[in-house]
Amino acid sequence: MNNPDPQVETLVDLNAIAHNVRILAEHAGDAAVMVVVKADGYNHGAVEVGRAAIAAGARELGVTTLEEAVALRAAGITAPILCWLNTSDADFASGIAADIEIAVPSVAHLEAVAAAARRVGRTATVSLKVDTGLNRNGVSATEYPQVLALLRQLVDEQVVRFRAIFSHLAHADSPHHPTIDIQRDRFLECIAAAKEQGLQPELVHLANSAAALTRPDLAFDMVRPGIAVYGLSPIPEISDFGLRPAMTFRARVALVKRVAAGEGVSYGHEWIAEHDTTVALIPAGYADGVPRTLGGRFDVWLGGERRPNIGRVCMDQLVVNLGENASGVREGDTAILFGGEGFPHAQEWADTLGTIHYEIVCAPRGRVIRTYIGGE
Numbered sequence: 001m002n003n004p005d006p007q008v009e010t011l012v013d014l015n016a017i018a019h020n021v022r023i024l025a026e027h028a029g030d031a032a033v034m035v036v037v038k039a040d041g042y043n044h045g046a047v048e049v050g051r052a053a054i055a056a057g058a059r060e061l062g063v064t065t066l067e068e069a070v071a072l073r074a075a076g077i078t079a080p081i082l083c084w085l086n087t088s089d090a091d092f093a094s095g096i097a098a099d100i101e102i103a104v105p106s107v108a109h110l111e112a113v114a115a116a117a118r119r120v121g122r123t124a125t126v127s128l129k130v131d132t133g134l135n136r137n138g139v140s141a142t143e144y145p146q147v148l149a150l151l152r153q154l155v156d157e158q159v160v161r162f163r164a165i166f167s168h169l170a171h172a173d174s175p176h177h178p179t180i181d182i183q184r185d186r187f188l189e190c191i192a193a194a195k196e197q198g199l200q201p202e203l204v205h206l207a208n209s210a211a212a213l214t215r216p217d218l219a220f221d222m223v224r225p226g227i228a229v230y231g232l233s234p235i236p237e238i239s240d241f242g243l244r245p246a247m248t249f250r251a252r253v254a255l256v257k258r259v260a261a262g263e264g265v266s267y268g269h270e271w272i273a274e275h276d277t278t279v280a281l282i283p284a285g286y287a288d289g290v291p292r293t294l295g296g297r298f299d300v301w302l303g304g305e306r307r308p309n310i311g312r313v314c315m316d317q318l319v320v321n322l323g324e325n326a327s328g329v330r331e332g333d334t335a336i337l338f339g340g341e342g343f344p345h346a347q348e349w350a351d352t353l354g355t356i357h358y359e360i361v362c363a364p365r366g367r368v369i370r371t372y373i374g375g376e
């Protein structure tokens with residue numbers, strides 16, 4: 001057969017991305033939507049997701065590094081792009097030249113951006129990332145007055161255009177957690193302090209996916225969702241919010257064979273056949289993003305039903321038990337490791353492993369080929 005489907009694949013549904021963006025836009029009301037496509041679009045493809053999101057009504061894109069931002073611009077995306085986590089010696093000039101909005105978390109960063117703007121001979125667009133209680137990235141309360149003073153000077157000199165103030169929540173996935181209101185109050189104080197310096201932000205934003213879906217009072221001028229865009233609920237215990245998972249992780253059966261009662265399967269023979277059985281070999285392992293610690297604790301969808309993984313997950317492969325009801329499963333058939341409705345869900349892997357689905361969808365890599373359906 002010519003052009004068979006890839007052996008191991010993440011299939012990304014751009015129509016699901018568009019659907020999820022529309023759900024987020026409904027929740028946002030009058031606020032705009034910035035879609036976060038950091039880490040290559042949570043491993044879904046930043047450029048393709050970015051394009052689909054803009055087409056579906058998102059206004060801006062957000063990423064972590066300058067390199068990620070410049071790559072989106074190089075791919076022809078003209079929407080505003082914000083990046084928010086760079087070392088202070090990063091190549092800010094490349095971002096300024098590509099009209100990337102740069103978030104600064106310190107005086108040192110702001111000085112470096114200003115120096116780059118002077119060198120390039122272009123005004124840099126800068127946002128303030130303020131720390132309101134996450135105590136991770138963002139301007140600390142102690143340094144904030146100095147940052148404002150320097151920013152005021154740079155705006156006056158037209159070295160910098162002041163775009164936005166934004167912050168990030170620590171407990172957004174617990175919508176009634178008291179720290180959320182504390183962070184909101186500190187955020188409002190930061191905005192007020194900037195205005196006292198004559199620094200009027202064009203917009204302010206605070207809400208990630210969880211807040212965008214559960215705290216409409218925190219939408220401000222723009223919401224900044226990531227995970228929900230990819231169709232995974234930021235608070236699965238509350239609701240799926242009508243989101244559709246965009247990623248299907250699948251692989252094609254490499255081998256079907258009989259295993260006799262009493263035989264052990266895979267390294268260490270952790271699974272022993274009680275009866276004669278039929279097994280299928282799936283060419284996906286921990287090098288492809290199937291965690292080894294999942295071994296024997298998950299099902300794949302194959303031949304119209306769930307089939308349990310048996311024995312250890314290896315670097316390149318895993319085995320599933322078809323039992324006596326092999327349903328005509330044949331070599332070349334497609335097994336779904338996780339995907340959308342009706343299939344095993346990334347959340348199940350996360351629950352089993354004691355992690356979050358964010359980490360699960362970021363895992364497929366290496367030999368895994370990414371393909372797309374939907375979109376224009």
Ligand SMILES: *Cc1c(COP(=O)(O)O)cnc(C)c1O
Nearest residue numbers: 036168208209210224225226227
């Ligand atoms: C990753 C990130 C987001 C998106 O968070 P989700 O929980 O995926 O919606 C928003 N803002 C910042 C600053 C981030 O780092």
